[in-house]
Amino acid sequence: MKKITSLDLFAGVGGMRISLSKAARRLGFYDQCKLYSEINEYSIQTYEANFTKTKLIKDIKSVKNSEISDKIPNHDILLAGFPCQPFSRAGVSNRKYLKRAHGFNDKDQGDLFFNILEILKIKKPKAFLLENVQHLENYSNGQVLDEILYNLRKYYYVPEPKILDAQDFGLAQRRRRIYIVGFLEKKNEFQYPEPNFKKVKVRDFLDKNFDKKYIISDKLWKSHQERKERNKKNGKGFGFKLTNPNEKCTRTISSRYYKDGSECLIFRGDTRNPRRLTPREVFRLQGFPESFKFPVSDLQAYRQAGNAVPINVVEKVCDSVINYLFKNKKNLKKVA
Numbered sequence: 001m002k003k004i005t006s007l008d009l010f011a012g013v014g015g016m017r018i019s020l021s022k023a024a025r026r027l028g029f030y031d032q033c034k035l036y037s038e039i040n041e042y043s044i045q046t047y048e049a050n051f052t053k054t055k056l057i058k059d060i061k062s063v064k065n066s067e068i069s070d071k072i073p074n075h076d077i078l079l080a081g082f083p084c085q086p087f088s089r090a091g092v093s094n095r096k097y098l099k100r101a102h103g104f105n106d107k108d109q110g111d112l113f114f115n116i117l118e119i120l121k122i123k124k125p126k127a128f129l130l131e132n133v134q135h136l137e138n139y140s141n142g143q144v145l146d147e148i149l150y151n152l153r154k155y156y157y158v159p160e161p162k163i164l165d166a167q168d169f170g171l172a173q174r175r176r177r178i179y180i181v182g183f184l185e186k187k188n189e190f191q192y193p194e195p196n197f198k199k200v201k202v203r204d205f206l207d208k209n210f211d212k213k214y215i216i217s218d219k220l221w222k223s224h225q226e227r228k229e230r231n232k233k234n235g236k237g238f239g240f241k242l243t244n245p246n247e248k249c250t251r252t253i254s255s256r257y258y259k260d261g262s263e264c265l266i267f268r269g270d271t272r273n274p275r276r277l278t279p280r281e282v283f284r285l286q287g288f289p290e291s292f293k294f295p296v297s298d299l300q301a302y303r304q305a306g307n308a309v310p311i312n313v314v315e316k317v318c319d320s321v322i323n324y325l326f327k328n329k330k331n332l333k334k335v336a
C-alpha cells in the first residue's frame with residue numbers, strides 16, 4: 001500500500017489528522033503523520049491518548065527559519081488549522097476591547113501563517129490544507145486573505161479558497177469555515193468537494209441518556225432570559241439559542257461553549273430547564289468517532305471540541321486533495 005506522509009500543525013486534538021487518515025485509507029493509502037505541533041498541554045494529553053507516539057514540537061515559533069530543514073521532517077501534505085481568534089468576529093471585538101492587536105499584528109497568534117509559509121518554502125510538501133474561520137475572507141476588507149494568497153501563490157498553485165458549511169456534509173451544526181489548498185504542481189483545475197446535503201437532525205447527535213449536571217440551573221436559565229430581553233431592548237441580536245432536537249442544525253459551537261452554553265441549549269419542554277450539550281455530543285457534532293478519547297475536564301473537552309475542525313468536511317477536502325495528487329493512479333475510490 002502506498003504511504004502518504006503528513007505534518008499536523010496547530011493540531012488541537014487531531015481533527016485534521018483523523019480526516020486525512022479516513023480519506024487516505026478509503027482511497028487505499030496508508031498514512032503516516034511525521035510530526036505534530038500543539039502548544040496547549042491539555043490538547044496534547046487528548047492527542048496522545050488517541051494517536052500512536054508521534055514526534056511533537058510544542059511551540060512552532062520555537063523553530064527558527066534556519067532550523068526548519070533539520071527539525072521539520074519531509075512530508076507529502078501539510079495540515080494546518082491555524083489559530084482563528086485573531087481573525088474571527090468575536091476574537092477581533094474582544095481584542096479591540098482589550099486594546100490588543102488583531103489580525104497579522106497580533107504577534108502572539110496572528111502571524112503564525114508566516115511560520116507555515118516558511119515551512120512550505122523550505123520543505124516543499126506536495127500539497128497543503130489550511131483551515132480558518134469564514135471571517136478571514138472579510139477581515140480588513142479582504143486584505144489579509146489577499147496577502148496570504150499572494151504569498152502562497154509565489155510557491156504553490158492555489159485555487160480560490162472555498163467556504164464550506166458542516167451542515168451540508170451530514171453534520172447537524174452550522175459551521176462555515178474557509179479552506180485553502182495548494183499544490184506544488186498544477187495539473188488541471190482543482191475542484192473542491194460538492195456538499196452531499198445528507199439530511200440529519202440535531203437529535204441524531206444527542207446522547208440517549210445524559211447526566212443531570214448538564215441541565216442548567218434556575219439561576220443561569222433566568223440570567224439567560226434576562227440578558228436576551230435586555231439585548232432585544234438595546235437592539236442587539238445576540239442571546240441564547242434554544243435548540244429543538246428536531247432542528248436540522250445547531251449554531252456554530254465555539255471553544256467558549258463551556259462558559260454558559262448560550263450558542264445551543266437543548267429544549268426539553270416548556271416547563272423544564274434546557275440543558276447544555278455534553279462534551280461527547282459536541283465532538284459528535286464535529287464528526288469525531290465514538291472511539292475518540294478525551295481524558296480531560298469537561299471545560300477542556302468543550303474547548304477542544306469547539307476548536308476542532310468538522311471531520312466530515314475536511315475528510316471530503318482531503319479526498320479531493322489525494323485524488324488530485326495521485327490522479328493517474330488506478331483504483332482510486334471516491335468517498336461516498
Ligand SMILES: C[S@@+](CC[C@H](N)C(=O)[O-])C[C@H]1O[C@@H](n2cnc3c(N)ncnc32)[C@H](O)[C@@H]1O
Pocket residue numbers: 009010011012013014015016017037038039040043058059060061080081082083084109112307308309
Ligand atoms: C483552531 S485550533 C486547531 C484545530 C485542529 N487543527 C483540528 O484539526 O481540530 C488551533 C490550535 O493551535 C494551537 N496553537 C496556538 N499557537 C500555537 C503555536 N505557537 N504552536 C503550536 N500550536 C499552537 C492552539 O493551542 C490550538 O489548539
